[in-house]
Structure formats: structure tokens, C-alpha cells
Amino acid sequence: xxxxxxxxxxxxxxxxxxxxxxxxxxxxxxxxxxxxxxxxxxxxxxxxxxxxxxxxxxxxxxxxxxxxxxxxxxxxxxxxxxxxxxxxxxxxxxxxxxxxxxxxxxxxxxxxxxxxxxxxxxxxxxxxxxxxxx
Amino acid sequence: xxxxxxxxxxxxxxxxxxxxxxxxxxxxxxxxxxxxxxxxxxxxxxxxxxxxxxxxxxxxxxxxxxxxxxxxxxxxxxxxxxxxxxxxxxxxxxxxxxxxxxxxxxxxxxxxxxxxxxxxxxxxxxxxxxxxxx
DNA sequence: GTAGTTGCAAACTTTTTGCTACCCA
DNA sequence: TGGGTAGCAAAAAGTTTGCAACTAC
Numbered sequence: 044x045x046x047x048x049x050x051x052x053x054x055x056x057x058x059x060x061x062x063x064x065x066x067x068x069x070x071x072x073x074x075x076x077x078x079x080x081x082x083x084x085x086x087x088x089x090x091x092x093x094x095x096x097x098x099x100x101x102x103x104x105x106x107x108x109x110x111x112x113x114x115x116x117x118x119x120x121x122x123x124x125x126x127x128x129x130x131x132x133x134x135x136x137x138x139x140x141x142x143x144x145x146x147x148x149x150x151x152x153x154x155x156x157x158x159x160x161x162x163x164x165x166x167x168x169x170x171x172x173x174x175x176x177x
Numbered sequence: 178x179x180x181x182x183x184x185x186x187x188x189x190x191x192x193x194x195x196x197x198x199x200x201x202x203x204x205x206x207x208x209x210x211x212x213x214x215x216x217x218x219x220x221x222x223x224x225x226x227x228x229x230x231x232x233x234x235x236x237x238x239x240x241x242x243x244x245x246x247x248x249x250x251x252x253x254x255x256x257x258x259x260x261x262x263x264x265x266x267x268x269x270x271x272x273x274x275x276x277x278x279x280x281x282x283x284x285x286x287x288x289x290x291x292x293x294x295x296x297x298x299x300x301x302x303x304x305x306x307x308x309x310x311x
Numbered sequence: 312g313t314a315g316t317t318g319c320a321a322a323c324t325t326t327t328t329g330c331t332a333c334c335c336a
Numbered sequence: 337t338g339g340g341t342a343g344c345a346a347a348a349a350g351t352t353t354g355c356a357a358c359t360a361c
Contacts, residue, residue: 050335050340063251068258068267070246071325086343091326093341094249106258106267107247112204112350115228116238117197124202124240125286133202133240138285144275148297151272152259156299163282165290184315184360205350220318225351227316245351246325 049100055093057081062103125163129170136163183234189227191215196237259297263304270297 061077062069069077075090097103114133123136141161149156166174195211196203203211209224231237248267257270275295283290300308 048336048340052335052341054342059251062249065251066269068248068250070248072246074249084343086345087325088327088344089342095327098249101253104250104253105247106250107241112206113239113241114202114204115196115208115232116202116240117193117199119235119238123282125282125290128291134286135200136282136285138281141278144295145297147272148257148259148270149299151270152268152297152299152302154300154302154305156259156297157262159295159297161278161293161295163279163286163290163293165283165286166288168286168288171288182315182361186316186360188317218318220320221350222319222352223317226353229352 049096054078054082054085054089055096057085058090058093059097059102062097068106121158121160123161123163125165125167127167127170128164129166129173132167132169134167183230188212188216188219188223189230191219192224192227193231193236196231202240255292255294257295257297259299259301261301261304262298263300263307266301268301 057078058074061074061081067073071090071094072087074094075085075087078090079085094103094105098105116135118135121140123138123140125134125136126132127134144159144161145156148159191212192208195208195215201207205221205224205228208228209219209221212224213219228237228239232239250269252269255274257272257274259268259270260266261268278293278295279290282293
């Protein structure tokens with residue numbers, strides 16, 4: 044499937060500029076309000092559309108778990124997960140929690156770190172098998 | 178502030194059982210539908226309330242980024258974040274991406290891992306300072 | 312007995328989408 | 337000029353909440 048063509052509009056330009064001009068990891072709504080100062084007619088739908096485009100183009104990151112709803116885990120122990128980029132399935136990983144990561148992060152940040160959450164993205168065995176056949 | 182007292186109702190019991198009987202990291206809606214097979218009068222609001230209770234009691238995990246909305250980052254390079262558990266602020270961490278983690282995860286899972294996302298939870302310098310004074 | 316919990320429905324929040332006019336390449 | 341994009345508003349999807357009846361302790 045051919046990649047959809049993308050245009051650089053002034054809205055998109057402003058949204059990207061706003062996002063790059065801050066280190067605060069803003070929400071879509073915050074970006075909307077900032078960008079509106081420059082383009083008063085901007086609409087929120089346009090912000091969302093452009094954020095999605097920019098994300099697909101690899102120009103920005105979205106910091107979310109990937110879906111709009113929460114998933115729950117009956118195991119309250121900290122453990123790692125792998126999300127399949129093909130089918131979206133979430134699997135537990137049988138691998139020990141790397142405690143040293145907290146220590147390293149604490150040095151990097153200079154204040155207390157209590158724990159971390161780590162998610163891997165890849166293919167689940169089932170989807171990998173399917174890929175092999177193509 | 179005293180901890181609110183919690184009761185074990187049959188709804189809560191069933192919700193927890195359903196969640197513990199699967200490894201599929203279900204959504205609230207899936208849990209609702211499963212639990213409804215046992216308690217036909219169950220309502221979705223009750224499921225959400227109990228999931229939140231169970232989470233606060235530390236009996237289950239919620240796999241989400243912590244808020245109901247997405248945050249965006251103008252830096253598309255993979256890098257780590259620290260979320261302040263006091264004020265919710267998200268900061269970039271100046272620490273190299275640990276590539277070996279992908280390798281370890283790949284061994285644990287037995288199929289391809291492409292990348293990972295790592296978030297630390299702790300106190301930002303500002304909130305840590307405030308804590309010191311108490 | 313009483314304070315926490317339920318079921319129900321309405322409200323809320325964030326995000327997506329349908330449509331027409333518009334404008335970038 | 338043609339097809340992706342903007343603005344607007346309505347809809348969707350997930351989650352929360354107010355309330356009266358109920359129930360666990």
C-alpha cells in the first residue's frame with residue numbers, strides 16, 4: 044500500500060513549532076490553546092489530525108499506552124510487558140525486573156525514583172509466524 | 178488522612194476472580210462482560226469503581242500512562258521519561274537507551290522485539306525539596 | 312445501625328469523524 | 337487542477353458521578 048501523501052500546511056507548521064518549543068510534554072488541548080494564539084481560527088480537530096500525522100511521519104512521539112482505554116492486570120507485582128505491533132495483544136514477559144535502572148535514572152535526574160514501567164514493542168510469536176510465510 | 182474503609186462485596190470478588198483467571202490484560206469492558214455472566218445485574222460503573230478500588234489497594238495493576246489523555250513529545254528519538262508521582266510533571270531523562278534490554282526481552286519471549294518504552298516514577302527535584310521541609 | 316456500595320442513567324472528557332469549502336504541491 | 341486539509345459541529349468511546357435503595361460488617 045502506497046504511503047499517503049502529506050502536505051505541510053501552516054497549521055501543521057505551527058503545531059510542530061509549539062511542540063518543539065517546550066519541554067513540558069503537553070496535551071493536545073494545551074497545544075491547541077498555544078497554537079490558537081498564532082492561528083485564532085484553528086480548530087481542535089485539526090490539532091488532533093496533525094498530531095496523528097506527525098506521529099505517523101515519525102516527527103513526534105505520543106506518550107500513551109497506545110490505546111484510549113486502560114488494560115488491567117491481575118498480577119500486582121511489577122513486571123514487564125510486550126505489546127504486539129501487529130495484533131495489539133499484550134503479553135507478560137518472563138524476565139526479572141532490572142532494579143539498577145532505577146539507580147541509573149536517579150543519578151540522571153538527581154531526585155528520588157521509586158520504580159519504573161517498561162514495555163517492549165515487537166511481534167508476538169503468532170504474528171511472527173504469519174510474517175514468515177509472506 | 179485516614180484510609181477509607183473497604184468492603185468485600187460479591188461484585189468485587191467476581192471482578193477480581195475474572196481478572197485473575199486470565200492472562201490477557203483485559204479492558205474494563207471485557208471484564209464487565211465476563212463478570213456479567215456470573216452477576217447479570219452488574220453495571221459498568223461498578224466495574225470501574227471496583228477496578229479503581231482494587232488498584233488503590235494494590236491488588237491489581239492498571240496498564241495505562243496514568244492519565245486519560247495523551248501527552249506529546251517533540252523529540253521523536255526514543256528516550257526515557259520520569260513522571261513525578263506528586264505533581265504529575267513529565268521530564269525527559271538524560272540517560273542513554275539501554276539497547277540490551279531488547280535483546281533480553283527477545284530471549285524471554287522468543288520472537289522479535291523492535292524497541293521499548295521506559296518510564297520512571299519518582300519525585301521531581303521540586304517536589305522532593307518540598308518533602309524535605311515536612 | 313451505618314457508612315460504604317450498588318445499579319442506573321446522565322454527565323464528562325478526550326478523541327474521532329462527516330461534510331463542505333479551501334489551498335498546497 | 338486535484339486531492340489532501342481546514343474548520344465546524346456532531347458523534348464516539350471510555351470513564352466518572354449523583355442519587356436512592358441496599359448490604360456488609
